[in-house]
Amino acid sequence: xxxxxAFLAAVILAWLASGAELKITxxxxxxxxxxxxxxxxxxAQPAARGLAKIATLIQAARAENPNNLLIDCGDTIQxxxxxxxxxxxxxxxxxxxxxxxxxxxxxxxxIGYNAMVVGNHEFNFGLKNLxxxxxxxxxxxxxxxxxxxxxxKGLALRPFAPYFIQTVAGVKIAVIGVTTPLxxxxxxxxxxxxxxxxxxxxxxxxxxxxxxxxxxxDIVIVAAHAGLDGDAKENMVRQIATQVPxxxxxxxxxxxxxxxxxxIGDVLLMQPKNWGMSxxxxxxxxxxxxxxxxxxxxxxxxxxxxxxxxxxxxxxLEIGRPYHELAExxxxxxxxxxxxxxxxxxxxxxDSALIDAIQQVQLFYSKADVSFASSFNARVSVPKGPVTxxxxxxxxxxxxxxxxxxxxxxxxxDALENSARYYNTCxxxxxxxxxxxxxxxxxxxxxxxxxDYEIDLTQPAGQRIRNLRWHGKxxxxxxxxxxxxxNYRAGGSAGYSMFRGAQVIWRSPDxxxxxxxxxxxxxxxxxxxxxxxxxxxxxxxxxxLDREALAGAQTVTQQ
Numbered sequence: 001x002x003x004x005x006a007f008l009a010a011v012i013l014a015w016l017a018s019g020a021e022l023k024i025t026x027x028x029x030x031x032x033x034x035x036x037x038x039x040x041x042x043x044a045q046p047a048a049r050g051l052a053k054i055a056t057l058i059q060a061a062r063a064e065n066p067n068n069l070l071i072d073c074g075d076t077i078q079x080x081x082x083x084x085x086x087x088x089x090x091x092x093x094x095x096x097x098x099x100x101x102x103x104x105x106x107x108x109x110x111i112g113y114n115a116m117v118v119g120n121h122e123f124n125f126g127l128k129n130l131x132x133x134x135x136x137x138x139x140x141x142x143x144x145x146x147x148x149x150x151x152x153k154g155l156a157l158r159p160f161a162p163y164f165i166q167t168v169a170g171v172k173i174a175v176i177g178v179t180t181p182l183x184x185x186x187x188x189x190x191x192x193x194x195x196x197x198x199x200x201x202x203x204x205x206x207x208x209x210x211x212x213x214x215x216x217x218d219i220v221i222v223a224a225h226a227g228l229d230g231d232a233k234e235n236m237v238r239q240i241a242t243q244v245p246x247x248x249x250x251x252x253x254x255x256x257x258x259x260x261x262x263x264i265g266d267v268l269l270m271q272p273k274n275w276g277m278s279x280x281x282x283x284x285x286x287x288x289x290x291x292x293x294x295x296x297x298x299x300x301x302x303x304x305x306x307x308x309x310x311x312x313x314x315x316x317l318e319i320g321r322p323y324h325e326l327a328e329x330x331x332x333x334x335x336x337x338x339x340x341x342x343x344x345x346x347x348x349x350x351d352s353a354l355i356d357a358i359q360q361v362q363l364f365y366s367k368a369d370v371s372f373a374s375s376f377n378a379r380v381s382v383p384k385g386p387v388t389x390x391x392x393x394x395x396x397x398x399x400x401x402x403x404x405x406x407x408x409x410x411x412x413x414d415a416l417e418n419s420a421r422y423y424n425t426c427x428x429x430x431x432x433x434x435x436x437x438x439x440x441x442x443x444x445x446x447x448x449x450x451x452d453y454e455i456d457l458t459q460p461a462g463q464r465i466r467n468l469r470w471h472g473k474x475x476x477x478x479x480x481x482x483x484x485x486x487n488y489r490a491g492g493s494a495g496y497s498m499f500r501g502a503q504v505i506w507r508s509p510d511x512x513x514x515x516x517x518x519x520x521x522x523x524x525x526x527x528x529x530x531x532x533x534x535x536x537x538x539x540x541x542x543x544x545l546d547r548e549a550l551a552g553a554q555t556v557t558q559q
Contacts, residue, residue, distance in 0.1 A: 021297065024171050025068040026221060026282040027061055029054055030253025031274035032072065033079025033121070036107055036320040038312050041081045041331060042377060042394030046308070049275045051104070052320070053306045055111050055313035057279040061304070065283075067169040070112060073253035074119025074179065074225035076104050077133045078399055079275075081327040081390075082320060087125045090132055096326060103323040105136035107316045115164050117177040118143040119225040119254070123191045124399045131158065140164050142177030142223070145203030147196045157194045162207045165215055171286060171294050174217035176207050178224040180254055182234050185491030185500065188401060188507060200226055200236045205244045212246050218294040219284055220248050227255030228262075228271070234493065241267040248296060251280055256441070261301045270301040278303040331390035336520040339528040342382040344395075347375035348422065348445050349436075349545035351530035354380060358395055358512075359449035360527065361519045365508060366404045368484035369470070370412055370450035376443045378552070387526060392517050400486035402508035402515065405499060410477035413465055414498040416453060419446045420464045421495070423536070423545070426457045430540035436548050444494035451475060452533045457541045486512060 032051060040047040062068055077083055086098045108116070118141050122130050134141050144162035163176040181197035204222055211217060222244075227235030237252045241264040249268040258278060259271040272280035282301040286294040344354045355373055362371040380394045405411075422445040424435050435457060453468040468475045485499055487507075492500030508515060520526060536542050 020287075022169060022171065022286050022294070023065055023067065024168055024173065024219065024284045024286065025061065025065045026249070026251065026280075026284070027058055027068055027070045028073060028223070028251045028270070028272055028280035028282070029276060030073035030225070030251075030272050030280075031075045031119070031256055032104065032276050033075055033274065034077065034083030034104060035080055035275045036082055036103055036316065037080075037324050038306075039324075041327065042390060042397065043379065043381075044390065048306050048308050048310065049277045050306070050312070051107050051111070051276050052312035052316040053310045054276045054279055055107075055316045056311050057304050057306065058111060059313070061279065061281055067171075069166055069168055069173060069175070070114050071175060071223050071251070072108065072113055072116040073223050073251060073272075074117040075121040075253065075274075076108075076116060076119065077102060077129070078121040078124045079397075081331055081393065082323045084399070085327045085330055086323055087129050090129050091125045095330070098326050099322050102133045102136045103320050105133055106319050109136075109138045110315055110319060113139045114166055115140050115142050115175055115177070115223070117141075117223045117225045118146060118160055118179045120180055120183050120186060121399070123183055123187050126191045127157075127193070134158065142175065143179040144176050144207040145181055145198040145200050146179055147198065149194045149196065162203070163211055165217065171219065172215065172217045173219045173221065174211045174215055175221045175223050176204060176211065178204050178222060178226060178236075178240065180226040180234050182491050182493070186487045186493075188487075199233075200224065201239045201243055204240045204247075208244055208246045216293070218286065219296065220246055222247055222250045222252075224250060224252040225254050226252060227257070228252065228259070228269070230255070231493070237269065238264065241265065241269060248284070249282055249299060249301075251282065258303060260303045268299045268301055270303070272303055273305075276306060278305045331388060331393065333389045334386040335389055335517065336387040336392065336524050336526060338382045338384050338387050338526045341384045342380075342526065344375055344378055344380040346546055346549050347378065348442055349536065349549045350542065351447070351532045351534055353527040353530045354382070354395060355447055356449065356527050356530050357520075358516060359447075361516050362402055362484045362512070363449060364519060365515050366402055366482070366484040366506060368404050368450070368482040370448055370481055371484040372415060372446045372448050372489060374443050374446050378442060378549075382526065387520070389517055392520055393513055396513040396516055398486075399511050399513065400488060402512050403485055403487055403490040403504050404506035405483045405485060405490060405502040406505050407481050407483040407499070407502055408477065409468075409470070409475040409479040409481060411483060411498045411502070412448060412451060412475065412481060413468055413477065415446065415496055416448060416455075416465045416468070417462050418495045418498070419444075420455050421461050423455065423457050423464075423541075425460055426538075426541055430457060430538055431544055433544050433548050435541055435544050436552070441494075446489070446496075447534060449533065454534070455536045456538075457536060458538065
């Protein structure tokens with residue numbers, strides 16, 4: 001061993017003496033959300049995504065440059081039924097026992113990840129499940145802004161490392177983790193009890209200074225589970241880039257967007273696409289300093305997309321296969337009936353029986369006056385006849401909880417105005433588009449049940465909701481109401497700040513998706529048609545929106 005160390009030291013010294021350039025490659029994924037197989041569980045069709053395909057891209061990138069580092073930016077152990085069936089059993093003991101270890105951790109171990117940032121969805125199933133995933137991982141979970149209390153009900157909590165250090169070909173690299181800190185706004189307290197969440201900007205500033213002083217790294221990278229822009233508390237990456245000195249690059253996630261390359265001052269930024277749909281690659285070219293260490297002379301980044309033709313790594317498929325087969329058996333169970341064929345392609349532009357199906361469940365369990373829900377999946381198709389768990393679960397693809405807030409009529413109106421930003425204003429002729437605003441992500445468009453209203457697209461954003469009625473009468477701003485929303489809306493995400501800070505008077509013991517499955521397993525029949533309690537006006541705008549939504553659904557289907 002001593003001889004090998006001496007040989008490696010001699011090689012590095014010779015390289016330093018030569019003054020030659022050295023390239024270090026950072027490889028990154030984010031928001032994998034349990035996508036291990038290249039498969040859409042809600043359509044039972046192949047899909048150009050997932051860790052098995054990403055593994056092939058990683059292998060090719062490593063062959064191109066063996067001097068590399070591989071990280072993930074979080075939201076990894078929650079998402080697809082492959083993970084959900086496993087996590088549900090770990091949390092509750094219900095269902096058929098799956099294999100003993102977290103499938104995503106096993107796959108990431110096999111691929112050779114160096115670290116993973118803690119994402120907010122890592123807390124969805126509670127601390128026991130999070131601890132199990134960490135035990136299964138051969139790499140650290142990092143976050144500089146999550147602090148552990150000394151004990152929680154007498155049990156010591158395992159802290160997260162704020163950063164990790166990796167030396168690659170003699171180059172010392174520091175990777176600092178940052179997590180969006182709004183987890184207490186989104187999760188039930190028992191899912192995070194004992195952890196404290198600090199400002200991402202403050203934690204990054206403190207940790208970068210500490211790392212620079214203590215470790216003297218050649219490259220400092222912030223890996224953030226937070227978006228670039230928007231609510232600065234939730235998505236603070238731009239603030240970190242502009243306010244924290246000493247950072248060379250930031251790779252980030254959380255917002256399910258993608259960004260191949262952006263330079264903010266001296267900081268290079270990159271965001272891979274969610275669900276394993278692209279691999280982020282960031283290259284640093286360095287030269288030796290005159291005394292010791294290295295200096296960066298250039299840095300570039302790009303995204304390598306997963307395509308239909310990207311081969312899936314057979315090793316990773318084999319790791320996931322028993323979990324995949326268990327999920328498929330569960331999803332194929334028939335539990336209800338559809339009286340007519342239903343689909344969700346138009347659910348974001350007109351009232352839909354499928355969204356009413358969600359609203360019906362939320363109002364039933366919450367006993368609320370008004371319910372808000374989104375079309376999370378614009379590709380749901382339910383033929384007439386038996387309905388499986390797969391088809392019902394496709395309506396609600398996230399592990400959200402249902403909250404009831406003590407609110408009022410103004411809160412409902414403000415939320416609907418925020419939601420209506422999903423549309424553009426008709427400048428002149430409402431028969432001409434585009435009327436769907438690409439700046440607003442579709443799943444952030446909420447519809448309300450329990451009230452009747454119109455959305456007038458001839459009016460500017462913030463002044464579109466008209467004829468808002470409750471129990472047949474105009475809804476007064478001061479009218480007290482029990483309002484059902486998911487936990488993310490309760491936290492004020494996506495512009496729904498009117499809900500933040502409202503009193504939570506009830507929380508569902510189960511996730512909304514489980515409530516939907518439970519409800520229709522008992523009630524047997526989905527709604528046949530919407531109740532049309534809301535609509536877009538004028539009529540020409542509705543026709544234009546229908547055309548745009550159908551064209552968008554066709555484009556997604558072809559991808």
